[in-house]
Amino acid sequence: xxxxxxxxxxxxxxxxxxxxxxxxxxxxxxxxxxxxxxxxxxxxxxxxxxxxxxxxxxxxxxxxxxxxxxxxxxxxxxxxxxxxxxxxxxxxxxxxxxxxxxxxxxxxxxxxxxxxxxxxxxxxxxxxxxxxxxxxxxxxxxxxxxxxxxxxxxxxxxxxxxxxxxxxxxxxxxxxxxxxxxxxxxxxxxxxxxxxxxxxxxxxxxxxxxxxxxxxxxxxxxxxxxxxxxxxxxxxxxxxxxxxxxxxxxxxxxxxxx
Numbered sequence: 001x002x003x004x005x006x007x008x009x010x011x012x013x014x015x016x017x018x019x020x021x022x023x024x025x026x027x028x029x030x031x032x033x034x035x036x037x038x039x040x041x042x043x044x045x046x047x048x049x050x051x052x053x054x055x056x057x058x059x060x061x062x063x064x065x066x067x068x069x070x071x072x073x074x075x076x077x078x079x080x081x082x083x084x085x086x087x088x089x090x091x092x093x094x095x096x097x098x099x100x101x102x103x104x105x106x107x108x109x110x111x112x113x114x115x116x117x118x119x120x121x122x123x124x125x126x127x128x129x130x131x132x133x134x135x136x137x138x139x140x141x142x143x144x145x146x147x148x149x150x151x152x153x154x155x156x157x158x159x160x161x162x163x164x165x166x167x168x169x170x171x172x173x174x175x176x177x178x179x180x181x182x183x184x185x186x187x188x189x190x191x192x193x194x195x196x197x198x199x200x201x202x203x204x205x206x207x208x209x210x211x212x213x214x215x216x217x218x219x220x221x222x223x224x225x226x227x228x229x230x231x232x233x234x235x236x237x238x239x240x241x242x243x244x245x246x247x248x249x250x251x252x253x254x255x256x257x258x
Contacts, residue, residue, distance in 0.1 A: 001239045004246040004255060005034040005220045007092075007126065007151050007171055007199035010056065011046040014203035014214045023054050026217035030239070033255045034217060037092040037126050039063035041074040044081055057253055059126050060085070061093035061114060064107045075113055082121045088252035089148055090118040091126025095139075098131040108139065115143035124148035124250055127168075133159045140166050147249055149197055152205065154184050160191055169197045169249045173223050174205035174215060176230070189230040197249065198223055198242045 005026070015022060026034075037059040038047040047058045060081045062070045082090065093114040095107050118125045125148035129136045133155040147167025152175065153160065160170055175181050176188050188196065200223070203214035207222065228238040247253050 001030040001236060002032045002243050002255070002257060003030050003198065003220050003224055003239050004243050004253070005031055005200050005202075005217055006149055006197045006246050006250070007173070007201050008034040008036055008056070008217055009039075009202065009204070010034065010036045010050045010054065010217070011043055012203050020053075022216050022218070026220065029218045029221045031217055031220045032257075033057070033253065035059060035088060035126070035250065035253070037061060037089070039092055040066045040069050041077050042069065044077070048085060055254075055256070057088045057250075058085070059087045059089040059091045061089075061091040061126065062110055063092050064094055064096040064102060064110070064128060065099060067102050067106060067110070070110060075110075075117070078114070079117055079120075082117060082123065086252070087123065088250045089124045089126045090114055090121070091148070092128050092151065093125060094128030094130075094151075095132035095136050096128060096130045097135070104135075108135065111136070111139050112143055115139060115145055118145045118148075119143060122146060123252075124167075126151055129153070129155070133163075137162050137166070149199075149249060151199065152201060153187070154181075156183075157187065157191075160187060160195070164192070164195045167249070169195055169245050171197055171199040172227065173199045173201055174207040174219070176223065177208040177226050179208070185230055188227055193231065193233075193238070193241045194245060196227070196242060197246045198227065 034056045153170035228235045
């Protein structure tokens with residue numbers, strides 16, 4: 001079995017002292033590859049270090065939650081990394097209308113600038129869309145890109161279809177494991193399997209069975225099992241389909257199948 005974690009913050013401080021152990025446990029559980037997205041200029045090099053040490057793929061972006069850290073020069077730096085460091089996507093970027101105090105106009109300006117870079121370099125994007133699906137969709141229609149992943153999808157069926165129509169897959173992970181997340185579970189069960197990729201967002205987005213500790217990449221196996229249960233499909237079929245989806249939507253992935 002081969003699983004791909006399409007969203008893993010392996011460089012996060014929460015993994016300090018146990019990073020190699022957590023990754024090796026995930027690999028032994030079938031998680032054979034991952035994408036580590038940057039969130040600010042300050043962690044571009046840390047993300048690259050994950051590729052060197054663990055063979056994961058990387059993405060570079062400026063996350064809306066770190067809006068106060070981003071300065072105009074960081075867009076030029078982002079363009080440099082996109083041009084020279086072979087990322088599989090631009091991201092994590094997007095809009096966050098959940099956290100108070102984040103200027104929406106500034107967020108949108110930053111997202112549009114990154115979408116233009118994605119279009120220039122012909123790269124997919126990994127999108128943060130919390131409470132902002134419709135506005136992100138508007139930006140995507142304004143600046144067309146080659147698709148990507150709508151990370152941690154929790155919108156409506158209509159919004160899901162709009163992302164799919166624009167060439168995106170939808171990321172499902174820890175939130176899908178909570179019985180109370182009825183809409184997310186319903187979408188995971190009913191959307192076309194060809195539109196779904198798996199992700200942990202580790203160390204964030206903890207699953208229902210371990211809400212008090214950091215999420216780990218090995219949990220991707222149990223997320224795959226949950227998706228298989230929701231869809232009443234064999235685990236092997238879900239693993240194969242979601243891996244194929246990840247490779248299709250992120251064509252630069254370097255998945256070792258040996």
